[in-house]
Amino acid sequence: MGTTGQRVVVITGASSGIGRETARQFAAQGAAVVLAARGKPALQATAEEVTRAGGTALVMPTDVAVWPQVQHLAQAARERFGRIDVWVNNAAVSGYGELNTLPVEAIDRILDVDLRGQVYGVKAVLPILREQGHGTIIGVSSGLGVRAVPLMIPYCIAKSGVNALYEGLRLEERHAKSGVRVTTILPASIDTPFYDSAASWMGVRPAPIPPVYRPRAVAEAIVFAADHPRRDIYIGAAAQLAMLQRLSPALTDRLLAVGGQVFGRQQRNEPDRGQSNLTEPTPSSGAVDGGVVRFALPRSRWTRLVGSHPALARSAAIASAGTLGWRLAHRRPARLR
Ligand SMILES: NC(=O)c1ccc[n+]([C@@H]2O[C@H](COP(=O)([O-])OP(=O)(O)OC[C@H]3O[C@@H](n4cnc5c(N)ncnc54)[C@H](OP(=O)(O)O)[C@@H]3O)[C@@H](O)[C@H]2O)c1
Numbered sequence: 001m002g003t004t005g006q007r008v009v010v011i012t013g014a015s016s017g018i019g020r021e022t023a024r025q026f027a028a029q030g031a032a033v034v035l036a037a038r039g040k041p042a043l044q045a046t047a048e049e050v051t052r053a054g055g056t057a058l059v060m061p062t063d064v065a066v067w068p069q070v071q072h073l074a075q076a077a078r079e080r081f082g083r084i085d086v087w088v089n090n091a092a093v094s095g096y097g098e099l100n101t102l103p104v105e106a107i108d109r110i111l112d113v114d115l116r117g118q119v120y121g122v123k124a125v126l127p128i129l130r131e132q133g134h135g136t137i138i139g140v141s142s143g144l145g146v147r148a149v150p151l152m153i154p155y156c157i158a159k160s161g162v163n164a165l166y167e168g169l170r171l172e173e174r175h176a177k178s179g180v181r182v183t184t185i186l187p188a189s190i191d192t193p194f195y196d197s198a199a200s201w202m203g204v205r206p207a208p209i210p211p212v213y214r215p216r217a218v219a220e221a222i223v224f225a226a227d228h229p230r231r232d233i234y235i236g237a238a239a240q241l242a243m244l245q246r247l248s249p250a251l252t253d254r255l256l257a258v259g260g261q262v263f264g265r266q267q268r269n270e271p272d273r274g275q276s277n278l279t280e281p282t283p284s285s286g287a288v289d290g291g292v293v294r295f296a297l298p299r300s301r302w303t304r305l306v307g308s309h310p311a312l313a314r315s316a317a318i319a320s321a322g323t324l325g326w327r328l329a330h331r332r333p334a335r336l337r
Contacts, residue, residue, distance in 0.1 A: 006056065008081040009226070010034040010073065012064050012121060013091030015042035016286045017192025018140065020049070021219040022088060024288075027055025029223070034077040036062040037091060039281030046286065064091045064117030065109070074124035084128055086226045089121040089162075090140040093278050094155045094194065096266065097201030106199060107154045109278045114158030119165060126180065134179040138225050139166045140218070141186050143238025147245040147252060149209070151202065151266050170231065183225040187218045188236035191296035193287055195268075199276035205268040207292060211237050214296045215288050221303055236300035268292075 009026045013019040014035035020042075023033045027050040035043050035050070040061055047057035058080055062073045077084050092114045095106040118139055129135030144152070145159030163184060170182040189208035192215050198206050213236045221233045234242065244252045256262040289296075 007031040007085045009086040010077050011088040012036045015046050018215045018218045019090040021215040021288045022222045025219045025223045027053035032056040032081050034058045036060045042286030065112040070120040070124045086136045087125040088138045089118040095199040096206040099153050101201045110154040115161040129180045130178045136181045138183045143241045146242040181229040184232040186234045186238045188238040192290045195292045197277040200272040205270045207268040209265045212293045212296045214298050217300045235303050
């Protein structure tokens with residue numbers, strides 16, 4: 001049983017990257033953190049970090065694509081600590097390559113983990129939060145859920161679905177006056193082990209599209225959202241990408257495709273050695289930072305100045321909508337006869 005007043009947080013994908021840094025940050029506030037992922041050595045290592053940071057850890061080996069395991073995760077968390085305050089749906093995998101070359105099994109698995117896994121998380125925790133009359137669900141999506149790119153189409157489809165999940169859920173919970181709050185986190189590229197774990201059918205290792213930020217920029221936004229309900233929080237350049245997409249999808253197509261850069265930027269000059277965490281976890285004890293780029297930005301200025309302030313974020317959206325309106329008013333589209 002958790003100490004009364006101790007916040008109880010469940011994090012999926014807690015053993016690496018963003019999830020692991022989020023676990024550390026909640027632990028530093030004295031939280032009880034339920035750590036879910038598949039690989040036991042990395043979960044154990046994360047649990048030690050949580051304890052060292054001042055939190056209480058519960059290790060729960062879980063595959064988020066398997067419904068009974070996710071259901072068990074929620075029930076075990078509540079049994080151990082008496083309630084759940086925050087549920088962070090964060091686990092994800094990816095596979096890189098043109099849709100033409102990706103095996104159907106890989107596509108299915110990405111959709112199962114990245115989309116179905118988040119739906120399962122919501123389904124498992126929602127009855128508990130509704131019964132409590134309070135709780136926060138935080139879904140980690142991606143800027144690529146707003147604007148898809150080539151070479152990781154199944155991942156983009158999953159993240160776009162995740163955005164739909166939370167948009168609908170937010171309204172349902174508001175209508176039901178359930179006390180359940182829903183925040184979507186939309187990061188840009190983050191330097192985590194994600195790029196070394198992802199499967200590749202490109203012949204080379206994948207790379208993050210710059211600019212790249214450190215995992216703590218996202219973890220800080222997640223911890224912030226636990227105390228300050230927000231509709232969504234963009235991290236870094238994901239916000240500009242989303243605004244550009246709203247402004248003109250065709251222009252965004254053109255900018256991304258200039259010189260084939262959206263393809264080149266996603267490829268490392270390093271041959272692929274068949275790494276993949278699609279069906280099996282990475283056997284190592286894991287890490288927060290990926291070390292894929294020489295320099296990752298420690299924080300997102302956008303998130304600190306605008307992203308976490310609803311009024312400013314609204315103004316930015318209105319400004320982009322205004323520009324869009326101007327564009328629509330001044331264009332002469334061809335008409336269907
Ligand atoms: N890195 C980026 O550039 C970036 C950008 C935008 C959004 N995001 C999002 O941020 C979130 C975290 O990504 P990250 O960069 O921190 O990746 P990461 O370092 O690869 O961590 C992924 C985590 O998910 C777990 N996981 C994978 N498959 C799982 C499954 N079937 N069941 C349970 N857990 C599973 C992994 O542990 P096991 O393998 O042991 O299960 C690991 O703990 C993801 O939702 C990702 O889409 C990342």
